[in-house]
Amino acid sequence: MTKIKIGQVGLGRLGKVHASNIVKHVNNAELYAVASVVEQELEYASETLGVQHCYTSYSDMLDNDALDAVVIASPSGFHAVQITQALEKGLHVFSEKPIGLELENIRQVVDKIHDHPHKVFQLGFMRRFDESYLYAKDAVDRGELGKITAMRCYGIDPSSGLDRFIQFAKNSASGGLFLDMSIHDIDLVRWFTGSEFKTVYSLGNNIAAPELTACDELETGACLSELEDGTIAYFLAGRNAQHGYHVETEIIGTEGMIRIGNAPEKNLVTLYDKNGVVRPTSDHFPERFRFAFINEMNTFVSTIKNKDQSSVTAMDGLKSTEVAIAMQNSIETKKVITL
Numbered sequence: 001m002t003k004i005k006i007g008q009v010g011l012g013r014l015g016k017v018h019a020s021n022i023v024k025h026v027n028n029a030e031l032y033a034v035a036s037v038v039e040q041e042l043e044y045a046s047e048t049l050g051v052q053h054c055y056t057s058y059s060d061m062l063d064n065d066a067l068d069a070v071v072i073a074s075p076s077g078f079h080a081v082q083i084t085q086a087l088e089k090g091l092h093v094f095s096e097k098p099i100g101l102e103l104e105n106i107r108q109v110v111d112k113i114h115d116h117p118h119k120v121f122q123l124g125f126m127r128r129f130d131e132s133y134l135y136a137k138d139a140v141d142r143g144e145l146g147k148i149t150a151m152r153c154y155g156i157d158p159s160s161g162l163d164r165f166i167q168f169a170k171n172s173a174s175g176g177l178f179l180d181m182s183i184h185d186i187d188l189v190r191w192f193t194g195s196e197f198k199t200v201y202s203l204g205n206n207i208a209a210p211e212l213t214a215c216d217e218l219e220t221g222a223c224l225s226e227l228e229d230g231t232i233a234y235f236l237a238g239r240n241a242q243h244g245y246h247v248e249t250e251i252i253g254t255e256g257m258i259r260i261g262n263a264p265e266k267n268l269v270t271l272y273d274k275n276g277v278v279r280p281t282s283d284h285f286p287e288r289f290r291f292a293f294i295n296e297m298n299t300f301v302s303t304i305k306n307k308d309q310s311s312v313t314a315m316d317g318l319k320s321t322e323v324a325i326a327m328q329n330s331i332e333t334k335k336v337i338t339l
């Protein structure tokens, strides 16, 4: 069977995870080319992953006619233009979230994606491919919780990455805490409830990292929201979890409730020693979502092969971004925002 030839742009924190997964865990694809502006990253791709076609320019990579698809793992500000360029070259596209940083721009990209219905577009909402979330979704869809009344979503990065984020924030824009982090939780709420957001009200502070105020960033943010079907959703996003990478979701229904990741356990080990009873925790997203990243890439490739429709669409990206931007607006205006 011919393999799908993928060209990937971006080989940073997440790009390396995708690239290595394509090489090691996606049987029906080949990492045919990569593009990055960092020379050492291209050396890594060539020497460690055996990639033959390495480019310092994304446009030059797209000129390689052998490509079938691209994987975009560059900084968020580049996604919109890189998705557009790839579609214009007739390629299938997997893009990391978000599609873009500004709504008008995202809407134009969504139109462009819809103009290419025979090209697969999949957005990187990998939690939908995590086995715990899939298990919970199945239970919810079978009606085990009855009707959903409320959801609670925590996404808190480990403290070990806070200094690096502060350095990053001094020179670059993340898009804001909600667009950068809560977007996964927003997508989960839409996915589990099948409903859209109606109103949001957010608060934020920098008690744990006062330096972020000068960068116009937040360390902690929270939002209370109402969905069109009446579900209440509460979000907390932060960058200072002392115990590791904390992603937790609670779904409360009329007949029961589910918690996913209420402690961010690394594995099944429990350590009993002079400190008491200790459960080791996940340190970062590549560890917690290791299999989700592999599953989402296999799904992208099999969707292309089977000429299917993507299950994580451009519209999912647009809707989630609209909500994240409304959450940010609420911080700035100190008002309830209606979507």
Ligand code: NAI
Pocket (backbone or CB within 6 Å): 009, 010, 011, 012, 013, 014, 015, 035, 036, 037, 038, 041, 056, 057, 058, 073, 074, 075, 076, 077, 078, 096, 097, 098, 124, 125, 126, 285
């Ligand atoms: P990073 O800063 O570690 O890596 C960015 C990469 O893009 C580097 O390889 C850099 O050389 C390359 N790059 C920058 N400008 C370029 C250009 N003009 N042309 C070609 N390559 C260029 O960033 P990170 O953390 O890997 O994030 C990348 C994207 O992935 C972001 O959009 C982020 O939102 C998303 N992300 C998604 C996660 C998820 O949970 N799904 C987790 C982390 C990041």
